[in-house]
Amino acid sequence: MIADQIQISERFLAVRSQTEKICEPLKIEDYVVQPIVDVSPPKWHLGHTTWFFETFILVPNHTGYQPFDANYNYLFNSYYESAGARVIRTDRGNITRPGVKEVMQYRSHVNHHMIEFLNSNYSTSLNSLIELGLQHEQQHQELLIYDIKYILGKNPLFPAYGKLNETGEVLKSENKWLTIEEGVYKIGYNGRAFSFDNEHGSHKTYLNKCALADRLVTNREYLEFISDDGYKNFRYWLSDAWEWVKENHIEAPEHWHKVEGQWNHYNLNGGLTPLILDAPVMHISFFEADAFAKWKGMRLPTEQEWEVACLRYGKIDANSNFSDNGKYAPQPAKNNQLYGDCWEWTASAYRPYPYYKAPEGAVGEYNGKFMINQMVLRGGSSATPRDHIRPTYRNFFHPHLRWMFSGIRLAKDL
Incomplete structure (x- = not known):
């Protein structure tokens, strides 16, 4: 051989x-x-x-x-x-x-x-x-x-999956910003290693000056949204999102449970456990991410902004939290979290890039036919293998879904 x-x-x-x-x-x-x-x-x-x-x-x-x-x-x-x-x-x-x-x-x-x-x-x-x-x-x-x-x-006893690595030190972090200057940038995969076809069609895009938060939104911050009746005020919600909230009686992220007046969450590491307040909020739908951003007076980044920010500021280091770490849960920020921890909702609909062509044969069904009614997420999560992610990777889900490891990064115009 x-x-x-x-x-x-x-x-x-x-x-x-x-x-x-x-x-x-x-x-x-x-x-x-x-x-x-x-x-x-x-x-x-x-x-x-x-x-x-x-x-x-x-x-x-x-x-x-x-x-x-x-x-x-x-x-x-x-x-x-x-x-x-x-x-x-x-x-x-x-x-x-x-x-x-x-x-x-x-x-x-x-x-x-x-x-x-x-x-x-x-x-x-x-x-x-x-x-x-x-x-x-x-x-x-x-x-x-x-x-x-x-x-x-969803098991009534909330059994733990197994004895996993501990969550480690809890760090508090004030929000800082990753600036992107106005200009024309190139995005999309243009290398020789493996990539999915939905990353293809490398092209130029114009961005206004903006900034992305240097970490993910935390449970502590999201609790402030809940406490301020964020799930009860229609002004923060898109029309479809508000109907989803009402029809499904949504009042908190997936896997959150209020026990004796305190919020807990189901954690693979230990079953039903108290929230780690400085860990990123997870199991968030696009609807919730968008509403939270509006409540903060900000917005979600576009996928173009996210990719440019990742190419400039992102790196995989010893603090990057992937499935290889065996934690299967987001951790308090020790880096800018552009890789790992939680997939990050963007404001971009999942559509083909310019020049995109689906491959011939059955593998042509892998991505292209799903380019409708879904939103793009970026960056990977604590359930993503470390060698599986890159700046151009485009994940996608319907906007109401939240069983996946999804979170929020804020953005703002400058």
Whole structure:
């Protein structure tokens, strides 16, 4: 084998192993629960990430390969119309069979044949597709952490996920500002390493002079919004947002619970615990982020402003909080938090960049068809693998969602 093949084989096994490691603290009953449509059962994630390699790598390219089970294409296809029929998303929790044992056998089967394939004289032109599969699995590792937290956080007993690293020193920080001068800037990915197609179409953008806060909004600050009847004053809310607040009786971030007059939150590290006031507020919808910014007399940054600020001020250092740290929770600011801790809502709709073209074939369904009715988030979170993020990475979610690790960075015009 050549060096590149050895490297990709080792990376394949490392990524696949990490997915299973995330699931190790679970009880067998935890693997099948689907409390809401946005949460997929952990067992489904294990199957789907395996299906990706079987369907897009092994079946069309590995001579003589036989699918592990013909029914799995139907069970574990997510949204790829070109790959055939699939179980609708709301029914993933109904897949009680195959069991966890069989799904783990499926993973072992595909892993074995993938390593066999990678050790053969396969066409290295497939390396970019294999890397896409690995990046895709890393995305699902993050989703797994979100979903596990939601599953356990809605359990009446609020069980802890496991003994994780402690949250560390609590630091208070006054808000300072990262200035962006007026001018024309280039954004979008233009390198040679891996990137998703929605980052492509590197182009110039004009920005007025502005500033972004040098840290994320904290629980302490968000409590002031709640105490000032922020959820009761329609003036801060967009029309759709105000209807969402009223219809769903929203009065605090997801996973917050008032116990004997004090706010607590469900924390993977310890179950139901008191808020760490100087940690970033998390599980915030775009609706809430936008309302909070208006209450502060400020706004959310555009994704263009965020990327320019990150390119100038952002760096990954020893204080950057990613999933590799094993905390799975945002930490009080020790740097400017442009990377890690919480995904940051921007004021930008998720739309294609100039010159964007979706790839041919099934992988063309990966990003492009979702470029409607969603908002862009930037920066990664404490559930994001450290090697998975970059300044141009564009995450996206519908504006009402908040089970993911999402937070707020303020911006203002100068």
